Amino acid sequence: xAELDEIIHQPLRLKIMAALNALxxxxxxxxxxxxxxxxxxxxxxxxxxxxxxxxxxxxVDKAFVGKKPQTTVVLAASGRAAFARHxxxxxxIIAGAAAKPP
Amino acid sequence: MIDSLEAARALSEIEDxxxxxxxxxxxxxxxxxxxxxGALVFAGNLVTYLTPFYAEKAWLSVYVxxxxxxxxxxxxxxxxxxxxxxxxxxxxxxxxxxxxxxFVETIGHFGPREMGAFWPVYFMLFYGLAGLWFGIAFxxxxxCVTALTLIGYLYVGVAFPLWMAVVNGVGLxxxxxxxxxx
Numbered sequence: 001x002a003e004l005d006e007i008i009h010q011p012l013r014l015k016i017m018a019a020l021n022a023l024x025x026x027x028x029x030x031x032x033x034x035x036x037x038x039x040x041x042x043x044x045x046x047x048x049x050x051x052x053x054x055x056x057x058x059x060v061d062k063a064f065v066g067k068k069p070q071t072t073v074v075l076a077a078s079g080r081a082a083f084a085r086h087x088x089x090x091x092x093i094i095a096g097a098a099a100k101p102p
Numbered sequence: 103m104i105d106s107l108e109a110a111r112a113l114s115e116i117e118d119x120x121x122x123x124x125x126x127x128x129x130x131x132x133x134x135x136x137x138x139x140g141a142l143v144f145a146g147n148l149v150t151y152l153t154p155f156y157a158e159k160a161w162l163s164v165y166v167x168x169x170x171x172x173x174x175x176x177x178x179x180x181x182x183x184x185x186x187x188x189x190x191x192x193x194x195x196x197x198x199x200x201x202x203x204x205f206v207e208t209i210g211h212f213g214p215r216e217m218g219a220f221w222p223v224y225f226m227l228f229y230g231l232a233g234l235w236f237g238i239a240f241x242x243x244x245x246c247v248t249a250l251t252l253i254g255y256l257y258v259g260v261a262f263p264l265w266m267a268v269v270n271g272v273g274l275x276x277x278x279x280x281x282x283x284x
Contacts, residue, residue, distance in 0.1 A: 009112070029123075038119070090110075096106070
């Protein structure tokens, strides 16, 4: 039975997770790059990252590069596993629909 | 529960974001390489224009520093992002690229002016080809520099190396900075 993750399924959070999942484990994306990739606004992106962080799917590192603050979001191992399950769930739904007689 | 159409849309969204992340990783390293090569090519052309006697040595230095710098940048980028982008295969590709270039240059008995036009156009051919896989920005950049190089070759007189310092050197730097933002 397809198992979809309600936290990941929200469109912007899905994009965030997909972007982070495309990177090697342990590496992250800066907030500004994530914003560009997802097309989200600062506030919206921040809120959804917080939701993902609360679920333990991502970690947020805040540091200063020179005098500029830089926020980096990294996909946690549990987030990667949850994302893989979510994708498998989506594929299962499509496979199930294709198998149904017309 | 969602239907298969919504599931397909979500998967397509994931695929699109994944492709864009990988493209941005490639653009990031490419932009650093373009800035490095731009600075070196600018210096090489400037030396060729100001002191033609040292041109050969200057260009040899450009190639050595360029290849060494590219390997170093690739290693630094790998350490930063974990993405392997410049490895032994890339180094060998560089060596083959230059070997073929030198071969053509030798059998073609190119003079300094012909070499000044050949190398950038040859370089830009690969930008054009790279664009077919990694993003249209490479192809557009390659076509622009090629066109400007040919205009310079045909219509600019003794200041051709200076023209190339701007078109190829500054062009690569600006292209790299632009790519960094995209």
